[in-house]
Amino acid sequence: MPDLQTKRYIGLMSGTSLDGVDGVLADFSGEGSIRTIATAYLPFPQALRDDLLRLQAPTDNEIHIEALAAKGLAQVYAECVAKLLADSGTPCDEVTAIGAHGQTIRHRPELGYTWQTGNPALLAELSRIDVIADFRSRDIAAGGQGAPLVPAFHQAVFGNEEETRVVANIGGIGNISLLDRGQTTFGFDTGPGNVLMDTWIGQHLGRGYDADGAWAASGKEIPALLADMMAEPYIALPPPKSTGRDLFHARWLNHKLAPHASVQPEDVQATLAAFTAETLADAVSRHAPAAAAVYVCGGGAYNRYLLQRLRQSLQQRHHQAQVHSTDALGISPNHVEALAFAWLAQRFVERQAGNLPAATGAKGPRILGALYPA
Template identity: 50%
Template structure:
């Protein structure tokens, strides 16, 4: 897509941590259009630290924590500068960057709820010369919300269809759905794992980043007993609003459930867990939906997409690409949209989705140096 208008830049690395998505976005009113998007690679050492920390496999002292915050900030700045160079855009043309950062912990429950994203936004502003809005989730959590998902607000703008019940499915490391009602109502929540567990299991056995196309999963058979144990986790039966992350659904969660299954059979079962938990959530919370529009990296897993279609035969399951929206950059576009909302002092959350006490302007501004 392309378009003229105000330019903002969105940055996010999701729960899969498979790259930093950078989207240059133009706005005509509230409607965004993608000017250019790239996925910028992580340095191997930084990505390894992010994955180990997010899965509870590593702990940092305060000095190492501070260094990682700056390192991630520099990586995000590199991604922003790369998309500017690729699109032939000057930093001075961009009104602001919206940076989600890299989530390491998301604990919206308990006596002291919190959410933690790294990637020092002051570093991003300094290394790009662009004002940077970041820390989008904490205002919602402070208002007793889940702080996630935040992207449903954008889904409503770009994919809402008056008179129809329409589901938008994000297939990142974690899966979430947005239910767009025929009356303009919006409900959304995390359904459980999408690619996070499959990616982690694949790395353990093959060393690669992910199971390309779902080929490894397709080589195995679903273990129904194992699947039943995994689906019995209480998270799947919780009512919305709810959110989760890699810090919950990781290999330490999986390993105690295993017997002596072949690695390919576990991969097949994890793919089925993703597909079935999503289908069950849609059947329960959006029974009238006739269309499911998918975005996120999981749309490239052909086996997963085929299985979702099989489990929901009365619904059309298709990539957001069919609606003219690049599935790889929807979330990055959302944080450009949220940065614009911040600058206009408009709410960025949907209390019906997150459970917050009310609408909140999300984020904090970190100005670029002027000399």
């Protein structure tokens, strides 16, 4: 059995962008503080990424494809864990548990389910560490959306009694947490983060993402297309709400593009960046008018053009919030979500609630996760 006094946990996160897994080994033994011991990132093998992308929509032989993809994902997760342990010189028996999010392949809270694949039993076998997985299902069982789960963690690590803040996670999907003088009042998914931009640049330039937003910066926004995108009914829905690739995918984008003939690919990319920025700014201005700052995490924090466009969108709404990276709060944007799942694993082990009902819409606080013993 691990020494529970060490309070060392590993968090593993692979998100909507489907690029790979971020891992963090963290020490929670400090009173009210988290010490990051090691970090790691492993890209997905192309065959695994292709299978996970296929599973985002109905396909033939789904059960077989998912079973093999879950096995492959667990093996990548185990490699990430091994790297964290080796880089830090930490024996596996000094880690209390691994919090493994898994890979979302369906998110349909309106139908009462969400599904994250990942084979946590195999991960426990390979790592020889207890694994906590399936964090979202209990919240949905309690009437919630199962997402976003990060607002409770944002409150714990970023809340400040002297400043009203917004934490904006721009992964594949965008979401915000409002920290009102240290207390999270709510959080929700705002719409696409990087998912549509990544899809478009992959189709046209064969790249996984738009580094620094350089391709978007080379284009010009298409106002009519942006208006059509902003007319998506999800954007105007009141929180609690959550979304994913079930809505924002290539078919959705092609449908929006259909009425707009002869558009240049770089102009579409600029418009997609504007769409992400506008949905975030709209959410902040409508739901967090008193926020003094927006702290950005996730891969979008490294897209300079996107952050510039977000600042512009906030200014156009006469919102005074400054836009920063979570680096300014002491945590790298790449590590926030992985740390969140390490934290959620700790909450499970200590039998404390991990959800925030104001964010997910659940009937009340719930202990999240399922245990797969080492």
